[in-house]
Every structure is written in C-alpha cells, then in structure tokens.
Amino acid sequence: MSETPATPLLDSVEYPSDLRKLRPDQLRQLADELRAEMISAVGSTGGHLGSGLGVVELTVALHYVFNTPEDRLVWDVGHQAYPHKIITGRRSRIRTLRQGGGLSGFTKRSESEYDPFGTAHSSTSISAALGFAIANKLNGNPGKGIAVIGDGAMSAGMAYEAMNNAEAAGNRLVVILNDNDMSIAPPVGGLSGYLARLVSSGQFLGLRELARKFARKLPAPLHKAARKTDEYARGMAMGGTLFEELGFYYVGPIDGHDLHQLVPVLENVRDAAEGPILVHVVTQKGKGYAPAEQAADKYHGVQKFDVITGEQKKSAGGPPAYQNVFGETLAKLAESDKRICAITAAMPSGTGVDKFAQAHPERAFDVGIAEQHAVTFAAGLAAQGMRPFAAIYSTFLQRAFDQVVHDVAIQNLPVRFAIDRAGLVGADGCTHAGSFDITYLATLPNMVVMSPADEAELVHMTYTAAEYDAGPIAFRYPRGNGVGVPLPETPELLEIGKGRIVKQGGKIALLSLGTRLAEAMKAADALEAKGLSTTVADLRFAKPLDTELIEKLMRTHEVVVTIEEGAIGGLGAHVLTHASDTGLTDAGLKIRTKRLPDIFQDHDDPAKQYDEAGLNAPHIVDTVLKALRHNSTGVEEARA
Ligand SMILES: Cc1ncc(C[n+]2csc(CCOP(=O)(O)OP(=O)(O)O)c2C)c(N)n1
Structure with missing residues (x-):
C-alpha cells in the first residue's frame, strides 16, 4: 500500500x-x-x-x-x-x-x-x-x-x-x-x-x-x-x-x-x-x-543548472579569464625566478593563484580570509628580498587599506598587487564591485598603478611587476574573459609611467585606462564617421601619469576625455589635477571624465550596468559632442 x-x-x-x-x-x-x-x-x-x-x-x-x-x-x-x-x-x-x-x-x-x-x-x-x-x-x-x-x-x-x-x-x-x-x-x-x-x-x-x-x-x-x-x-x-x-x-x-x-x-x-x-x-x-x-x-557558486542532472550551463568558452592569464603567467615567470611568491586570501581559484600553486606549491600561500594579514605578510616577504604577489579582489583589498599604506607604501616595499574583479561585477552587485582601487591606490606616494587593456597587456604587466623592485606596484583587471587577442610568447617589460597611442587623430583625444579601451575605439570610429578626427591613447598607468603624452595631446586636441572603470577620484581626477596645475586648462581646453557614477550600482547584467554607468561607446560619443557644443563660458550652444 x-x-x-x-x-x-x-x-x-x-x-x-x-x-x-x-x-x-x-x-x-x-x-x-x-x-x-x-x-x-x-x-x-x-x-x-x-x-x-x-x-x-x-x-x-x-x-x-x-x-x-x-x-x-x-x-x-x-x-x-x-x-x-x-x-x-x-x-x-x-x-x-x-x-x-x-x-x-x-x-x-x-x-x-x-x-x-x-x-x-x-x-x-x-x-x-x-x-x-x-x-x-x-x-x-x-x-x-x-x-x-x-x-x-x-x-x-x-x-x-x-x-x-x-x-x-x-x-x-x-x-x-x-x-x-x-x-x-x-x-x-x-x-x-x-x-x-x-x-x-x-x-x-x-x-x-x-x-x-x-x-x-x-x-x-x-x-x-x-x-x-x-x-x-x-x-x-x-x-x-x-x-x-x-x-x-x-x-x-x-x-x-x-x-x-x-x-x-x-x-x-x-x-x-x-x-x-x-x-x-x-x-x-x-x-x-x-x-x-x-x-x-560543493557547488559554492554555480551557473544555471539542470536540477535532475546537476549539469551547469556551460559558459560560452572563448578567450581565457583574466584570473587564469595572470595565474599562468606568474607560474611561468616563477620557473626562472625563485623569488616570486603568490598569496591569496581564501580565493585560490578566483584569483588564479591555484594555477601558480600547482606549479610552485612551496611558494603559494592561501592565508584564509585574512586580507590584512595577506598584505603585511607580503610586505615582510618583500622586505626580505622576495618578490611577492598579493592577489586580492579589488573589493576585498579595501579591508587592508591601512596595511597597504602603513606596511607597504610608507616603507616603499615592492609588494605586487594583482587586483582582480576591478570595476563592475554584474550579479554580485555593489558589495563586490571593484570601484575604488584606482582612487585609494593612486593617491598614495610611491605606488605604481597599472591597468591592462586586454589579456596580452595583462601578461606584460605581470612581468613588469615582477621585475619592478623600486617600490609597490599594482595592476587591476576585470572579472570575466579577455577580449580574444593572442597571448604573447614573450612578455614585454613596460616602461613605468608610459602609455601608448593606439590610434592617431587630431581633434578629439580619448585617454583610456583598462579594458574600456574597446569601447573607446568604437567611440573613435563613430566620431570619425561624423568627421571628428580622434586619437585614442591607452595610458596603461594611472600612476605615475604619462604627463609627457598627456600634455602633448592636450596641446594638440580640442577635447580630451578620460575613460576608466573606477569611481571619481581616479584617473580623471589625476589628469584634471595635472592639467590644472600646469595651466593647460587655462586656454579653454575641454576635459571630460568618464568614470563610474557616484552611486552604489545594484546587481544586474554587466551590459546594463555599463549602460547605467555611461561607460559604453555611445556615452563617450555623447560626451564628446556635448563638449564640442559648449562655448568657452561653459554654456551649451544650440545644436547647429
Ligand atoms: C573579506 C572577504 N574575503 C573574501 C570573501 C570571498 N568569500 C565568500 S564566501 C567565502 C568562504 C566562506 O566560507 P565559510 O564562512 O566557511 O562559509 P561557507 O560558504 O562554507 O558556508 C569567501 C572566501 C568575502 N566574501 N569576504
């Protein structure tokens, strides 16, 4: 029965x-x-x-x-x-x-x-x-x-x-x-x-x-x-x-x-x-x-899945995730450099440190959920001649800010900060967004702050950080997959504080930091189509700024727009301060900043978050067009 x-x-x-x-x-x-x-x-x-x-x-x-x-x-x-x-x-x-x-x-x-x-x-x-x-x-x-x-x-x-x-x-x-x-x-x-x-x-x-x-x-x-x-x-x-x-x-x-x-x-x-x-x-x-x-x-975090089989929806595949590019690059570099160590605070797979740990278990350290300790531990390693990489999400590094200032920056110790999940993070929402790291790091004396435009640049920056012993150095990169560029066989040593021109134009200059470069390029195409000759620079460094490049572009262009996936107080603020302090703004140069809005953005589809933030190509184009319509007293002139 x-x-x-x-x-x-x-x-x-x-x-x-x-x-x-x-x-x-x-x-x-x-x-x-x-x-x-x-x-x-x-x-x-x-x-x-x-x-x-x-x-x-x-x-x-x-x-x-x-x-x-x-x-x-x-x-x-x-x-x-x-x-x-x-x-x-x-x-x-x-x-x-x-x-x-x-x-x-x-x-x-x-x-x-x-x-x-x-x-x-x-x-x-x-x-x-x-x-x-x-x-x-x-x-x-x-x-x-x-x-x-x-x-x-x-x-x-x-x-x-x-x-x-x-x-x-x-x-x-x-x-x-x-x-x-x-x-x-x-x-x-x-x-x-x-x-x-x-x-x-x-x-x-x-x-x-x-x-x-x-x-x-x-x-x-x-x-x-x-x-x-x-x-x-x-x-x-x-x-x-x-x-x-x-x-x-x-x-x-x-x-x-x-x-x-x-x-x-x-x-x-x-x-x-x-x-x-x-x-x-x-x-x-x-x-x-x-x-x-x-x-x-134990299925800590999952994609959508079939309840009967437990099979998760496969992600689309495609280019490698930034975290893995970092982890694999660092593992390779560490083969010939015994000073390289990697530290994670309970996020071995999220940061790619698992890749490093497979190859060099004795130099990989999972310290548990202990970001403050991770940073000061790295400072100790650096002070003793090692080349430590503290791989920590942007949002969790916030917790260790005093350690970054007091234990690392003031002592000018060469701790390498590999900062993942920089910028918007989609479904995890504002608690996990990496909005503030450019601001809180680039404000510190001694600190170098880089951001790669794509996964190949991340390889170069990982290598550059490994080789840089003069003080602390950070590089920040987003959640998700790269843009699909080929990864270099041999990494390039980047010159500290030097950006690169990706596209040369005349009237408009877009100064990009990080992976919004792709949107800056799209915006440049749209502007060219309107007859506005546009230069695109990938600044690579938020600190030290490539002041030579920036000044040159400011002298030769009518509108300069900075683009970054970070909160107010970051690249845009540094560029504006430099322009103002050197008198470059006195002659009526039009500078605009594209950055994250001054709100805590709720969880959403990443594309929608970028729209809300105004960080897609059409927003960049709008900003340029609006700037061109402003007269010298800041009043927007009627459309022609
Ligand atoms: C400060 C900080 N660092 C890292 C994380 C990422 N993180 C989320 S859950 C988790 C593990 C938590 O383990 P436990 O407290 O045992 O909870 P369980 O998931 O096992 O229930 C980690 C490391 C976080 N949320 N906060």
Whole structure:
C-alpha cells in the first residue's frame, strides 16, 4: 500500500510566524521542501548553492526557536541566506535572485526587516550582532543579536576582535559557528585543525551529563531539555577552550542537519540566563543534493543548472579569464625566478593563484580570509628580498587599506598587487564591485598603478611587476574573459609611467585606462564617421601619469576625455589635477571624465550596468559632442 503524500507545508509558511505554528515533528518535512525549493530556484538563476543547502535545517530551527525579526539574525557573508529569504516573505521573488531589479544574492537591509544587516564581505556578523545586542540592552528592548558565521569566515581577525569584546552582551548575544569544513576552497590554517579536533574528539556526552556539567554556567534550561531525551544530545561535547577563553559558553559540536538536536539545543540557548554563547554546529556544504555533495567545491557558486542532472550551463568558452592569464603567467615567470611568491586570501581559484600553486606549491600561500594579514605578510616577504604577489579582489583589498599604506607604501616595499574583479561585477552587485582601487591606490606616494587593456597587456604587466623592485606596484583587471587577442610568447617589460597611442587623430583625444579601451575605439570610429578626427591613447598607468603624452595631446586636441572603470577620484581626477596645475586648462581646453557614477550600482547584467554607468561607446560619443557644443563660458550652444 502506498503512503498518501503529505500535504505540502512550505506553501503555508510565508513568514517565520507561520513556521512557529507548526509542530516540531513537521519541521523535517518543511526543511525538505525548503531545500527542494532552493535547488529549483538556483537552478533557474545560478548563484550560491552549496552554502545555502548546508544551512536549511539551521534556517528552519533558528526562525522556529528565536523571535525574528525582533531577535536580530545576521548571516555572515549572506551567500547562504537563500533559504532564509524563502521563509521570510520573499519566496515569490526567489527566482529573481541576482538579476536586475531582483533579490540580492546577499542579505540587504532595504529588502526585508528580516535582514537587519547587509553582508557580503565576510566576518562582520559577530560585530554587527553585538551592536544589536548592546543597543537593545541600552534601550531596554528584548531582542537578541544572533550571528551565523562559517568556519571559513571565522579565520578572519575581525571575528576575534568581536568575540574579544563580546562579554558585555551577556545572554543577548548568540554566535552560531556553522562548521562545514569548507571555505570556498578547503579551509586552511590552525583554526580549521582546531575545529576538526573538536568535532572528532569523541568526548560525546549525553544531555544529562552535559546538563550537570553546565549546570553552574547555563542554569535551569538544560535540565528541562535533559528531561525530554538524551537522543538529540548525541554529538554534543564539552570543549571549545579557545572560545571559552574569549568569554563564551561553548555548546557543541552538534549535528546541524538533525532538527531533533538543533531545536531543543537552540531553545536552551535562547532561554539561558547567561552568555554570550557560541553554538558549534556541524553541517555539510551542498547537503541533500547529490551533484553538490560530490563536487569538489560543493557547488559554492554555480551557473544555471539542470536540477535532475546537476549539469551547469556551460559558459560560452572563448578567450581565457583574466584570473587564469595572470595565474599562468606568474607560474611561468616563477620557473626562472625563485623569488616570486603568490598569496591569496581564501580565493585560490578566483584569483588564479591555484594555477601558480600547482606549479610552485612551496611558494603559494592561501592565508584564509585574512586580507590584512595577506598584505603585511607580503610586505615582510618583500622586505626580505622576495618578490611577492598579493592577489586580492579589488573589493576585498579595501579591508587592508591601512596595511597597504602603513606596511607597504610608507616603507616603499615592492609588494605586487594583482587586483582582480576591478570595476563592475554584474550579479554580485555593489558589495563586490571593484570601484575604488584606482582612487585609494593612486593617491598614495610611491605606488605604481597599472591597468591592462586586454589579456596580452595583462601578461606584460605581470612581468613588469615582477621585475619592478623600486617600490609597490599594482595592476587591476576585470572579472570575466579577455577580449580574444593572442597571448604573447614573450612578455614585454613596460616602461613605468608610459602609455601608448593606439590610434592617431587630431581633434578629439580619448585617454583610456583598462579594458574600456574597446569601447573607446568604437567611440573613435563613430566620431570619425561624423568627421571628428580622434586619437585614442591607452595610458596603461594611472600612476605615475604619462604627463609627457598627456600634455602633448592636450596641446594638440580640442577635447580630451578620460575613460576608466573606477569611481571619481581616479584617473580623471589625476589628469584634471595635472592639467590644472600646469595651466593647460587655462586656454579653454575641454576635459571630460568618464568614470563610474557616484552611486552604489545594484546587481544586474554587466551590459546594463555599463549602460547605467555611461561607460559604453555611445556615452563617450555623447560626451564628446556635448563638449564640442559648449562655448568657452561653459554654456551649451544650440545644436547647429
Ligand atoms: C573579506 C572577504 N574575503 C573574501 C570573501 C570571498 N568569500 C565568500 S564566501 C567565502 C568562504 C566562506 O566560507 P565559510 O564562512 O566557511 O562559509 P561557507 O560558504 O562554507 O558556508 C569567501 C572566501 C568575502 N566574501 N569576504
């Protein structure tokens, strides 16, 4: 006899208040439906999959037990929050994830009151949750601050800064350590070893025993749970000395997929009179979806995929990704140069450092999510005569700005910064956009800042950086694939601070930095078609500026337009400052800057983002035409 299928539960759960009406024995079914819904949604949108699958039960249990949104739940990084979005009023929009106008791939305050804090850069959750907890304490509000932080994110210093400071929050602060023994890549360092020892220590205690041991620390509630059953406490052990030394009550490790364990343990934590409490939850990245469970990266981030087979939509192929051009070039250079080292902060494949590591494992360093340390570590290597490349995404290097200034630039140490994901990044949105690096680097004395126009130029710049020992040097390049130019057999040593003329014209000069060169060339063609002779220069360097070239072009052209994929304060600002300081603007020269707009651009299709930013060829043409129509007092003259 076949069983009658259970009535679906997820349809009745729009918000956590609906979830709390369910019986504990219904939560398993709900979790299964939630997992299936998430797989189906990400199959149609692409995005982060493995991390969300690993926290389905945790999501259900947290919202079931705690009083969200009054209790402030902060998901670290936020890439695992898709199940959370589905049961906090956003199920109807879940298939818009990461698309223009759709839901963000991370938590976002403007999206929902259940997202009390925007995340995307890792390891911020404990600090933020502590802020919520203390604010509530000061204001007499009842809510707690709850941080859910991964073992990867726990490798960053900021997490410890927060824990070190957390005691004052008492039982208002709860930290859930979501230990899936994975970062994007396998986790690195002493902490991951420590957590593994806690999990495998074998000191499993029954809940009665646990309650006795904890009685003095976590009063009454554990006794209550102990009366229910011992079962769910299997795997619950004493330990966590590190966290206890930092002032936390450590509970765990517990099985993060077993709702019979999770719910009562979290109830105890909720009702505990003392704190702060850290609950060590063991989960499996990709849980419940075979293709993800079997994948080496546990399907951390995926393209759209077929739910039945797990097969991801192939990307179009074509030219190599910039990150791989960098990684392979550096690996080749390191064959004959034993001083070259490569450092990544938990992004070996994203930065191409994996390619280097395959060839030179002893000189490749994954330091975990620790950008600040990565930079100062590189500074130490450089000070000792090595040639370190710190390969860090533009957006994550922001976190290490003081290290760049204080440890590298002031000491004029030759750290090479290979800065990936510079400029707009499409579906990941403004938290991941590399908008500011030209500004924050080119403002520093001693710093050299380059940007390749294509993948062949990236090869030259990698080589130039390797050979440059006079001080710090950075090169920034975008997400995605190159433009399809052939890669050079032998890299060229570029002259520092020298650009190149790509197209010689007369009236209009387009000064491009980076990969918008292709759009500058298209714009030049369009301008030529209108009878406007146009020069295009690829400046290669934002610092030092090729002042000789720039001055010459300014003296011989009527309109000069700078083009860069970076925020205000970058190339355009440097060119304008130079022109103004040298008096070149006095004679009525028309200078315009094309750059990213002064807004945080939302996630969208890259082409649309460039349109919004005004960085495509037609926008460049418009800018030139408008400049030509302006008279010397800045007033736009009527069209002829
Ligand atoms: C400051 C910073 N550096 C790097 C990243 C890129 N990144 C996103 S998720 C992730 C791994 C996080 O691992 P973990 O915290 O264990 O979460 P899991 O994905 O395993 O659930 C990394 C390195 C980031 N978001 N922020």
